[in-house]
Amino acid sequence: MRKLVRGAAVFGACALLGAMAIAQGELTGNDILDQMREKGVLFLQGGDLIFQARFDLVFADGTLGQNEFKIFISEGDEATGEPDRLLIYYLAPEDIAGTIFLSVIPPEGDARMWLYLPALGLVKELISESEQGQSFAGTALTYEQIGGAVDYSADYTATRLADSTVSVTVDGASSERPVYVLEISAKPGATVDYPKGKLWVDVEELTPVRSEFYDKTGRLEIVLEILRLETFEDNLVPTLLKACNQKDKTCTTIEVLEKERATLPAEIFTPAALPTFTPEAYR
Amino acid sequence: MGWIVDHPWWVIVLVGAITLLFAAFIPGIKTEQDFREYLPEDDPAVRALEQAEERYGAQIFSIIAFEADDTVFKASTLEKIKDLEDRIAEIPGVEEVQSPLTAQIITGTEAAITVGPAAPGGRVPESPEDLAAYRDRVMGSRQLRGMFVSEDGRAAAIMFKLDPRLSTVETEEIARKVEAMAREYEGPEKIYLAGGMFEALEAQRMMMRDLQVLLPIAIVMVAVVLYLSFRSLRGVVIPLLVVCLGVIWTVGAMAVAGIPFTVISIIIPVILLAMGTADGIHIVNRYYEVAARGRPKREVVVATMDEMTSPVVMTSLTTIAGFLSLLASFLVPQRQFGVFTAVGMGALLLLSLTLVPALLSLLRLPATKTKEQQLExxxxxxxxxxxxxxxxxxxxxxxxxxxxxxxxxxxxxxxLRLETELSQYIGEDSPIAQTMEVMDDRFGGAMQLAIEIDTGRRDGLKDPEVLAKIVALQEYLEEEPAISTTSSIADMVREMNQKFHGDDPAYYVIPEDGRLVSQLLFLFTFQGGSLGSMALGDFSAGEVFARVKGIDSTQEIEELMKRVQAYLDGNFNAHGIRAQEVGIAQVSISLLNRLVASQATSLGTSMVAVWAIVALLMxxxxxxxxxxxxxxxxxxxxxxxxxxxxxxxxxxxxxxxxxxxxxxxxxxxxxxxxxxxxxxxxxxxxxxxxxxxxxxxxxxxxxxxxxxxxxxxxxxxxxxxxxxxxxxxxxxxxxxxxxxxxxxxxxxxxxxxxxxxxxxxxxxxxxxxxxxxxxxxxx
Missing domain, CATH: 1.20.1640.10 (Multidrug efflux transporter AcrB transmembrane domain)
Incomplete structure (x- = not known):
């Protein structure tokens, strides 16, 4: 279930915190995956977050869609047993505006999720049979595809290939970013959608600025790219991403519209509070 | 002609070389059984189907059914289903594989709602309790019972679709692969494979079996007739050799031109054998007649050919014209059949005018008393x-x-009864027909009608009024005796509404509030539910499906479709919502309608052509x-x-x-x-x-x-x-x-x-x- 939070916060999880100073020694592929994981953890320890994002969707049939929402994230504490919390408040499209998704993830045990439908004024607990393969927040992408980037070291081993560069817009200007190129393979017994992949990991930010995932037959299926990085709290964070499924030709472009630190009370992350939740109260 | 008679070995060597050349291409000849390929690409029904495939993905599904003696709700049977499903899913080109274990199911209680695979995690339940709970879950599901598992629980189906962009060859390869895999799981369960690609595979096997059996029978039969006609070795061998070489040239030419064997063109070799001996018969017949005049061998052969060239050319040309008249047909295989039978007749004409005199010039003259005199x-x-x-x-x-x-x-x-169903062409005794029967009995039929409902506006399908119309359409369809079940986005909305309201059946209705519809659908997709081709991403259009059983002729399908279209016109098209049947059934109907026009055209063309040729020649x-x-x-x-x-x-x-x-x-x-x-x-x-x-x-x-x-x-x-x-x-x-x-x-x-x-x-x-x-x- 932790993948859910990580997935929802992909843009933040990838780089909302600045990179730690990384020793530039001869890192192996697995070392780099470990460092990426550590950086993700550091980000979640940085305090509560609110960000507003827009998803532009291209469906397999060529039609378009758009979702806009605010995400409220509160990092838990394993020592005290405080759970991770995530709340997604939908702003658009109009017919689902006001819908709220809540997830509470204890350090041990299964996560619990609820959905509030404003048209009925009812909250229902969602019971998920399997995290994998589920679309993320109504997009054509799965949690695994979006959020899996955070903890590759758990499921994959990596082989480092020759370093390269990738073009990314940084604070409005085009920049050639040095990257580690990693070929990743699922560990035996790992429950992943994609047995193989390739990551172009920004050397400085330890963020995969380009990721490719291959299906069981070795065909390229998902391409995830970071198109824009912007400075936030003295660090570069991704604010524009594009993920495309090469098989069914679906694409999701994710743009971070606003991002801010906040102090979020634990009470808002309860099912009972959902019918009265107003995002404006936490600006 | 004199040159041929003087240089027979040149002719024989040249004919031999050409024959070897064509023969070398024969192993590369392909087969084609997809009736859709029989229609030209610009056919409206083909275009509609391709557009539907572009919008909604594959429109044709294949089924692998497991039939058990007692129940499929046993770990051993379910393990087989799961294993086969996983293996099929790994085949490149296969899309959307679902089984009673992985098909999505919605469950709801007062407090919670679940959308997920019918078996938790899509895995086979292990304990007897889990197995019993799983059976209850499946048999209690409107979406699964009768669709993935038969009403009596004795049969289960794996359903899958292929990428519609696959070529016929790729599809055939997958069909073979899946069939081989499925056969590994046979016993004690019976396994049935249904769907166009398996029908095509069976048709192909039957075609090749036919070719292997019928061609030798035809050769023997023609040899017997020739022997009874001439009672001499040369009277049998020469015409038979000519037609056999003609068949090799023709089939080789088809392979070179990339023309496949279809259920029609597979009979070209037999037709050439049957008809191609005529020239040889006439020439040999006249040869005996001329030989009886007691002239030298060279003169006999030259005179025979001089006398026979004109009638042989004339009859061959009219026959060629008759076959070429099939070019007027809209059906691609008929055109191919017409052209290559004409090519074959042309090859036979050429061989009759060259190889026959060359061979005759090498043989001793027959006895002077001819069969002709006896027979007259x-x-x-x-x-x-x-x-x-x-x-x-x-x-x-x-x-x-x-x-x-x-x-x-x-x-x-x-x-006259018109027919375009491949299953009808194959016949009632074939394994495919038996499979169709099982599908009709257990799963409400293997044939599917797909009706596109296009509102022309974003989120149109979320409109409660449109959904109510779709529900009414489904009710109308289910009143048709041939339609067993229907499915649509309206089912999902009703199901979600019921589950969201603590599984209260009273809520199996379309909500009046459009926002609630949107939010239920959002919840459904948020939970990982897939609407597939029931709705486009922007909910402007979607498909309503109907399973058809007990119909095995195109005319019956056409009559059903006419009634359905009349309903669609009155209840959708008249209200600004475009509704039409877009599936493979429409292609069959188009084929049917064009058969009549094509029949008239090809008959008219051949009559005029033949009349003109005869009038000109005479x-x-x-x-x-x-x-x-x-x-x-x-x-x-x-x-x-x-x-x-x-x-x-x-x-x-x-x-x-x-x-x-x-x-x-x-x-x-x-x-x-x-x-x-x-x-x-x-x-x-x-x-x-x-x-x-x-x-x-x-x-x-x-x-x-x-x-x-x-x-x-x-x-x-x-x-x-x-x-x-x-x-x-x-x-x-x-x-x-x-x-x-x-x-x-x-x-x-x-x-x-x-x-x-x-x-x-x-x-x-x-x-x-x-x-x-x-x-x-x-x-």
Whole structure:
């Protein structure tokens, strides 16, 4: 279930915190995956977050869609047993505006999720049979595809290939970013959608600025790219991403519209509070 | 011709080299059984299907059914299903594999709602308790019961779709792979494979089996007929060698041109064998006749060929014209069949005019007493002569009977049953037909209608009014006896509404609030639910599906679709919502409708072409017309017989008309040519005497020819494909009828009409000759 939070916060999880100073020694592929994981953890320890994002969707049939929402994230504490919390408040499209998704993830045990439908004024607990393969927040992408980037070291081993560069817009200007190129393979017994992949990991930010995932037959299926990085709290964070499924030709472009630190009370992350939740109260 | 006779080995070596060249290409020939490929790409139904595939993905699904003696809810059976499903899912090109374990199911309680695979995690339940809970879950699901598991729980189905962009070859490869995999799991459960790609695979197997069995039978049959005709080795070997080489050239040419074997073109080799011997028969026959004159070998061969080149070319051209008239057909395989049978006839003509004289020039001359002399006085010749004189005496009766028979036939023609279903062509005894029966009994049919509902506006399908219309459509469809189940986005909305309200059945309705509809659908997709082709991403359009059972003819489907379309017009199209059937059934219907137009066009074209050729060659419009009359009678009788005996007009039987015209015209040409000759030779021209002599000579040739061709076609009766067997029996009968019509109606017409009107052309007495005769009489 932790993948859910990580997935929802992909843009933040990838780089909302600045990179730690990384020793530039001869890192192996697995070392780099470990460092990426550590950086993700550091980000979640940085305090509560609110960000507003827009998803532009291209469906397999060529039609378009758009979702806009605010995400409220509160990092838990394993020592005290405080759970991770995530709340997604939908702003658009109009017919689902006001819908709220809540997830509470204890350090041990299964996560619990609820959905509030404003048209009925009812909250229902969602019971998920399997995290994998589920679309993320109504997009054509799965949690695994979006959020899996955070903890590759758990499921994959990596082989480092020759370093390269990738073009990314940084604070409005085009920049050639040095990257580690990693070929990743699922560990035996790992429950992943994609047995193989390739990551172009920004050397400085330890963020995969380009990721490719291959299906069981070795065909390229998902391409995830970071198109824009912007400075936030003295660090570069991704604010524009594009993920495309090469098989069914679906694409999701994710743009971070606003991002801010906040102090979020634990009470808002309860099912009972959902019918009265107003995002404006936490600006 | 002299050069050929002087250099026979050059000809033989050259023919051998060409044959080897074509033979080398034969292993590369492909097969094609997808009826959609039979229609031109610009056909509206094909375009609609392709557009639907672009928007919604594959429109055709395949099913693998497991049938157990007791229940499929056993770990052993479910393990097999799961294993096979996983293996199929890994095949590149396979999309959307679902089974009773992985098909999505929605469950709801007062507090919670779940959308997920029917078996938790899509895995086989292990404990008896879990297994029992799983069975209850599946059998309690509107979406799964009757669709993935039969009502009695004894059968389960894996369903999958293929990427519609796959080529026929790729599809065939997947079909083979899946079939081989599925067979590994057979026993004690029975396994059935249903769907277009498996039908095509079975058809292909039957076609190849036919080719392996029918071709040798045809060769033996033709050899027997040739032996009975000539009672000599050369009389058998030479015509047979010519047709075998012609078949190799033709099939090799098809492979070179990338033309596949279809259920139609697979019969080209048999047809060439049946018809191609005619030239050889006539040439060898004349060779014996000329040899009896006691001339040297070279002169015998040259004289034979000089005398035979013209009639052989003439009859071959008319036959080629008959087959080329199939180019007017809209059906791609018929056009291919027409062109390559014509190519084959051309090859046979070429071989008859080159290889036959080359071979004859290498052989010793036969004994001087020829079969010709024996046969001219034989029983058959005498019988035909009597028939000829009888026809002349009772010509009015003959013509009247012909008219009555044609009239009776034409009355029946509207009852002709049209058919385009591949399963019907394959036949009821095939494994595919048995599978269809199981599908009908257990899963409400393997055929699916897909109706596109296009509101033309974003989120149109979320409108409660539109959803209510869709519910009404489903209710209407389910009242049709042939429709077992339906599914649509409206089902999902109702299901979600019920589950969201603590699984209260009272909430299995479309909510009145459009926002609630949107939010329920959002919840559904948020939970990982897939609407598939039930809705486009922007909810502007989607498909409603209906499972069809118990219908096995295209005409029944067409009638059903007409009723459905009338409903759609009245309840959707009239209200600004575009609704139409877009699936494969529409392609079948389009094929059906165009069959009729195509039949008329190809018949008309072949008749005009043949009439023009005969009129030109005989320089008489009337002679051309007389040649056509027995053919028209034969075609009418054939269709009448088909109508009264419920033989379907399908892509094979609809070619009978054109073939009858192409082949049958030879009889008319031979008869009229000989009649002209006999009439011109006579000192006191008398139609009755000329007809009697014509019957004795050419009549015999016509009978031989008809018997050879008819028997050659009759071989097709042994085809494993029901459609080909029917075609074989009909065309063999038609060949006999055509000969009978030529030997009765033409003499009756010639005796009735003034012969001078017919005889003005080539081979007949000139007007000046007649004047000379008149003058002589006056003197």
């Amino acid at each position: 006085q034989g029983l058959l010749a005498r019988g035909l002569a009597r028939l000829g004189s009888g026809v002349v005496r009772h010509r009015a009766w003959v013509l009247a009977i012909a008219v009555v028979l044609v009239a009776i036939s034409l009355v029946g023609v509207p009852r 320089r008489s419009l009337l002679a051309g017309l007389i040649s056509l009359i027995p053919l028209v009678i034969t075609v009418a009788l054939n269709f009448g017989f088909m109508a009264y005996t419920s033989r379907p007009l399908d892509i094979a039987t609809m070619m009978i008309g054109s073939i009858v015209i192409g082949v049958g015209i030879d009889y008319a040409i031979h008869f009229q040519s000989r009649f002209r000759l006999e009439y011109a030779r006579a000192r006191n021209p008398n139609p009755a005497q000329s007809i009697e002599q014509t019957m004795r000579t050419s009549g015999r040739g016509i009978v031989y020819n008809a018997v050879t061709v008819g028997l050659g076609f009759a071989v097709l009766v042994f085809s494993t494909l029901k459609g080909t067997a029917i075609f074989g029996s009909l065309i063999a009968t038609a060949m006999g009828l055509s000969a009978l019509a030529a030997l009765t109606v033409i003499p009756a017409l010639l005796a009735t009409l003034r012969p001078q009107a017919v005889l003005r052309g080539e081979g007949g007495p000139k007007r000046s000759d007649q004047k000379k005769k008149d003058k002589e009489k006056r003197r």
